[in-house]
Amino acid sequence: MAVKKTAVIVLDCAKPEELAEFHAGLLGGTVGVGDDPDYVEVSDGQGLCLAVHRDYGYAPPSWPRPEDSQQSHLRILVARGDMDEAEREAVGLGARPVDAKDNSGPRDTRTYSDPAGHSFTLAVYAEPTARR
Known part of the structure; x- marks a missing residue:
């Protein structure tokens, strides 16, 4: 029998509480700081968990430079009519557009x-x- 597991995506950064506040605001979650001040979680009480x-020694990703890969990213799903508001x-909240063209569809x-x-x-x- 397999051991029950769960997973969380962890983003590295220089200032975890500030980045957690950004993502909590973006995702409608709350920030939780435990015993380790270098590890902060964002959750929404409905299954969303991001750490x-x-x-x-953090250095930000250099993507979208053509020679660098994105490696991973968050995909946040919204209803079609809510895209502009999102x-x-x-x-x-402080996000910087990389490619924000309206694809309308x-x-x-x-x-x-x-x-x-x-x-x-x-x-x-x-x-x-x-x-069919």
Whole structure:
């Protein structure tokens, strides 16, 4: 029998509480600091959990330079009609647009970097389709 497990994505940065506050504001979550001040969690009480960890030698990602890969990013799903408001919220919290063109359609995605340089994308929920 497999041991029960859970997982969390951890973002490295220089100032974990500040970055956790950014992501809590963006995702509608709360910040929790435990015994380790270098490890901060963001959760929403409904299953969302993201952690932020202090890296004393942190250097931000250099993506989107063509020679560098994105490696990983957060994809935040929003309803089609809420995309512009989600973009305003993200930028108001300190996100920097990387590629924020309005694609106006089912593949509308807009890419930003958080205050520590990690990329994330706002994307429209996939609409369910009927199978034939």
